[in-house]
Amino acid sequence: MQQNKPYCFLKSATVEQAEIEGKFINMLLKVSTEKRDKEGDMFLKGAWTHKEDVEYFQKKGVIDWNHLSQTSKFAKSNNPKEKADNELVSAEAILGVPSGRGLFLGDDGLYCEARINAENKYIKPFVPLLKAGFSGLEVSAAGGAYRPSPETISKYGEKTWDRARLTHIAICPPGEAINDETQALLLKSHLASELGWKEEEEPLPTKFNIDPVGSVLEFISSSPDYNQWVANRLVGAIDSGLLQKDYQAIFEFVKNHGLSVEKAKQYAIKLLQAMEV
Numbered sequence: 654m655q656q657n658k659p660y661c662f663l664k665s666a667t668v669e670q671a672e673i674e675g676k677f678i679n680m681l682l683k684v685s686t687e688k689r690d691k692e693g694d695m696f697l698k699g700a701w702t703h704k705e706d707v708e709y710f711q712k713k714g715v716i717d718w719n720h721l722s723q724t725s726k727f728a729k730s731n732n733p734k735e736k737a738d739n740e741l742v743s744a745e746a747i748l749g750v751p752s753g754r755g756l757f758l759g760d761d762g763l764y765c766e767a768r769i770n771a772e773n774k775y776i777k778p779f780v781p782l783l784k785a786g787f788s789g790l791e792v793s794a795a796g797g798a799y800r801p802s803p804e805t806i807s808k809y810g811e812k813t814w815d816r817a818r819l820t821h822i823a824i825c826p827p828g829e830a831i832n833d834e835t836q837a838l839l840l841k842s843h844l845a846s847e848l849g850w851k852e853e854e855e856p857l858p859t860k861f862n863i864d865p866v867g868s869v870l871e872f873i874s875s876s877p878d879y880n881q882w883v884a885n886r887l888v889g890a891i892d893s894g895l896l897q898k899d900y901q902a903i904f905e906f907v908k909n910h911g912l913s914v915e916k917a918k919q920y921a922i923k924l925l926q927a928m929e930v
Contacts (some may be wrong), residue, residue, distance in 0.1 A: 687738055700816050706818035709820075720824045748773050754766050887907065
């Protein structure tokens with residue numbers, strides 16, 4: 654039977670505590686509660702307790718800035734230098750890792766203790782604000798939700814998830830995390846293949862109201878941080894003579910960095926107009 658990938662998810666989370674300790678920030682993040690969200694989805698507390706999934710996050714999971722650690726997964730290029738640059742932006746976006754208890758269940762849901770590098774260029778501007786009690790940073794968690802068992806559906810109803818694996822938790826600037834009123838965005842995505850997840854059976858029918866961002870990759874690539882990075886690389890490639898000043902070259906460059914075809918067209922047209930080519 655054809656193998657299928659599980660549903661990937663983006664899920665709103667919150668910063669419960671942020672304590673500055675020298676060059677580090679100790680954070681307590683609340684990842685999930687056992688409540689149905691606006692769209693009717695619910696992650697059971699037990700969904701997060703499977704040993705191999707917990708171990709995966711404890712060993713390989715990261716806390717990053719605005720999902721940019723995923724850049725190298727969808728910014729495709731055959732150019733060695735561009736590949737290296739993609740890996741660099743992914744690495745620079747990693748703020749920290751799970752620490753202390755890591756993932757653990759509290760009375761009202763799933764939590765994560767994390768240790769963040771306060772000197773990281775993305776989070777550093779917010780450190781003085783955090784010291785002053787600022788609580789405006791937003792959070793979203795990403796991972797994969799396996800197809801729920803028939804027993805779970807029978808007992809709790811549709812859109813109830815009994816197994817999920819976190820891959821990373823993103824700290825985001827104010828206003829840029831997934832809408833907490835939507836709570837969870839679930840979809841089929843090739844991102845799952847990066848994690849080696851597969852299923853033997855066809856997934857159960859679902860009735861998800863997909864968020865307008867469309868997909869995990871689209872959500873990440875639509876962030877201002879990522880768009881600015883692509884724009885800077887584009888201008889730099891042209892200024893250095895590595896990229897020709899023509900529509901097709903600019904279009905392909907932007908498209909290969911994960912932006913939509915429409916956005917790639919807009920970039921090419923606007924840049925050529927600005928350069929009066």
